[in-house]
Amino acid sequence: MSRKPKTEITWDTFAEGLWRENPVFVMLLGMCPVLAVSNTAMNSLAMGLATTFVLLTSGALISILRNFIPKQVRIATYIVIIATFVTIVDYTIQAISLDLYNALGAFIQLIVVNCIILGRAEAFASKNTLARTVVNATGMGLGFTLALLCIGVVREVLGAGALFGIDLFGPSFEPWVVMILPPGGFIILGMWLLIFEYVRRSRADAAKSEEVKHAA
Amino acid sequence: MQPDSLSFIFLNAVLINNFVLALFLGLCPFLGVSGKLDTAFPMGLATMFVMLVSSTCAYGINLVLNHFDIQFLRLISYIAVIASAVQLVEMTMKKFTPALFRALGIFLPLITTNCAILGLALFQTFKEYNFLQSLVYAIGAGVGFTLAIVLMAGLREKLSLANVPGAVQGAALSLMLGGMLSLAFMGFAGLGGSH
Structure with missing residues (x-):
């Protein structure tokens, strides 16, 4: 294995986390917080930003230390580094807004075991320079936040008839309560995946028929 | 039923x-x-075992942390204990049931990052x-996890x-199925209060 890390930073370094390798919709990582806290758009946003912060800081530290961490104990080291930053986030959110802290519950502390963070530490931060890691982690974090918002917005609009706590439809709207409850999380994420898969397939079909036309 | 009775x-x-x-x-x-029943059931049992070990350890650690008033180290010490417990299960399985060890593959070490385990340790501390x-x-959580994963595999x-x-x-x-199962389990909410 060549030890020389890639140094160039391209647009793709940033954008792969946003779309092509979106952690939630494509890689299906870190599903637990995605489904658990996405019942309102506000919670989704807070959770997304908290995760982005941990991704960024732990990625940066691991990238700096990557040549000092022995290979055998790397996972344990990563976990301890991640746990440290999560503790910081935990106390910070508690200080900023107690309401938000109570709404997110144990899921702030559970960022430690979010597969995305450990996955990126292992797959990217441990092999790349600081600058590249920071750019990539920002993209991944924003991709995660975006996915959470996609789910959170749909669930809040359908389940409470509101967006960011602002009433949308007036008193005549009968809220679809199941969307805020656990089953709604599964179903809405399933629907999003279905839509993406459908789009991907119809694009592939279109490309194929284009080819056939060319050949004819 | 009393909310803190054992059966409840x-x-x-x-x-x-x-x-x-x-x-x-523990969605991962x-x-x-959950593709096959043969692997889903042992996975449930392994998770239950790790839950038991880490719950016991977490209880002890929490006593120590409270004694020295250093609760901010809770997260770090819990995760370290869980990682070691998983390592233990992994070594035991490799020695006694190598076929199963291979079938579970990457998901066995990933029990460490299974939020159900850390979640259990945190919840029992909060409560x-x-x-x-x-x-x-811990046993209840393990049984619940096994039940869900076996139902899903079936x-x-x-x-x-x-x-x-x-x-x-x-x-x-799979997610839609999970949604339906979750909907079915909501029916049990009538058995008692929330949490």
């Missing part, structure tokens, strides 16, 4: 607040290893359960024979 804690963890279907903990193995209650809570084995439209196959279908 057990039922609560298995059915009412099922870790997978109501609290969304729930979606990843201030005593030692016996923590133990029952459904998916049946569905693999069904003729499903192309775009729905894969993750989307």
